[in-house]
Amino acid sequence: MTTIRTFIKRYPLLSYFVLVFAISWGGTLIAAGPDGFQSGREFGFSYVAMLAGPCVAGIVLTGLLYGRTGLSELLSRLLKWRVDVRWYAVAILTAPLLFMAVLLGLSLASPEFIPRIFTDKDKVFLLWYSVVAGLMVGIFEELGWTGFAVPTMRQRYGVLDTGLIVGFMFAAWDFLVVFWMSDVNSTAGRLPMAIFMPTVLFTWLPAYRVLMVWVYERTNGSLLLAMLMHTSLIAFWTSLTPRVTTLTGMPLVTYYLVFTAALWMIIGAIALANHGRLSRQQPLRKRVA
Numbered sequence: 001m002t003t004i005r006t007f008i009k010r011y012p013l014l015s016y017f018v019l020v021f022a023i024s025w026g027g028t029l030i031a032a033g034p035d036g037f038q039s040g041r042e043f044g045f046s047y048v049a050m051l052a053g054p055c056v057a058g059i060v061l062t063g064l065l066y067g068r069t070g071l072s073e074l075l076s077r078l079l080k081w082r083v084d085v086r087w088y089a090v091a092i093l094t095a096p097l098l099f100m101a102v103l104l105g106l107s108l109a110s111p112e113f114i115p116r117i118f119t120d121k122d123k124v125f126l127l128w129y130s131v132v133a134g135l136m137v138g139i140f141e142e143l144g145w146t147g148f149a150v151p152t153m154r155q156r157y158g159v160l161d162t163g164l165i166v167g168f169m170f171a172a173w174d175f176l177v178v179f180w181m182s183d184v185n186s187t188a189g190r191l192p193m194a195i196f197m198p199t200v201l202f203t204w205l206p207a208y209r210v211l212m213v214w215v216y217e218r219t220n221g222s223l224l225l226a227m228l229m230h231t232s233l234i235a236f237w238t239s240l241t242p243r244v245t246t247l248t249g250m251p252l253v254t255y256y257l258v259f260t261a262a263l264w265m266i267i268g269a270i271a272l273a274n275h276g277r278l279s280r281q282q283p284l285r286k287r288v289a
Helices: 002-010 012-032 040-078 085-107 123-153 159-180 184-188 193-201 204-218 223-240 249-273 284-288
Strands: none
Touching: 002 012, 002 040, 012 040, 012 123, 012 159, 040 123, 040 223, 085 204, 085 223, 085 249, 123 159, 123 204, 123 223, 159 193, 159 204, 184 193, 184 249, 193 249, 204 223, 204 249
16 A cells, blocks of 8 residues: 555656546446447446546545645635636637537538537437536546646646646547447548547647646636536537537548647637747746756
C-alpha cells in the first residue's frame, strides 16, 4: 500500500489516466463479454462504467493525495457559481452556435447535414434525452478531467498544452465507446478505419478541451462552468448532429473537420486578442524557474 501511495504521489497524472482507463475500459469489456453487447442491461452497465472512470479516479486520487483539504477544495470549485454572466453564455452557447453554423453552412451543399432537431419526428423526446445525457456526462466526467487532471497539469503546462494533452487522453479513453458501442463499420462507410477513427476522435475533442481549459482558468477554477460547458457539448451534439444512418463516411468526416477548424479559429482569435497567449499566468514550474 505504501509503494502504491508513493507511486501515486510521484506520478499523479499517470495514476489518474491508468485508473480511468482501468475502471471504464475494464467495466465495458466485462459488460460486453466475448459476444459483445446483447441487451440493454449490458449496455447500461458499460455506460455506468464509463461515467464512473473519471469520477471515481478524480475523487479517489484527490483524497489520497490531498486528504480532506483537497476534497473540500474540490467541492468549493464545484460550487463556484459567482462568475460573470458572460462566462455562463460562453460555456452554454459555444457548442450550439458552432454546431448550427457548421451544419447549416454544410446543408447548403447537401441536405444530409440538416440538424437532427429539424428532421426528428419526436422532438420532445430528443430534447429530453439530450439534456439528461448531457448532464450525466458533464457532471460525472468533469469531476475527474477538470476536477483533477486539468489543475494538476496546469502546475506544469500552459492552457494550450494542458488542453491538448487532456483532450487527446479524453479522446483515447472515448475510443472504446465509439468503436464497441456503435456500428462503426457502417458509419465509416468506405473509409479506412485508420482515417475514420482518428478524425472522429482526435480532431474536435482536443480543440474543444483547449477552450474548456481556457474558460476554467478565466473563471478562476470554476468546475461548475466546466461541467456546464461539457453538458452543452453533449446535449447539442446529440440533438443537432444528424443520425449516423443519415450522415456517414466522408460527409461525417467533413463535418468533424469543419467543426474542428471553427474551434481553432476561435482559439486563434482568443490568442491574438491576448497578445499570442491563452494563459493569464505562467505554469508553476515556469514561474519558479
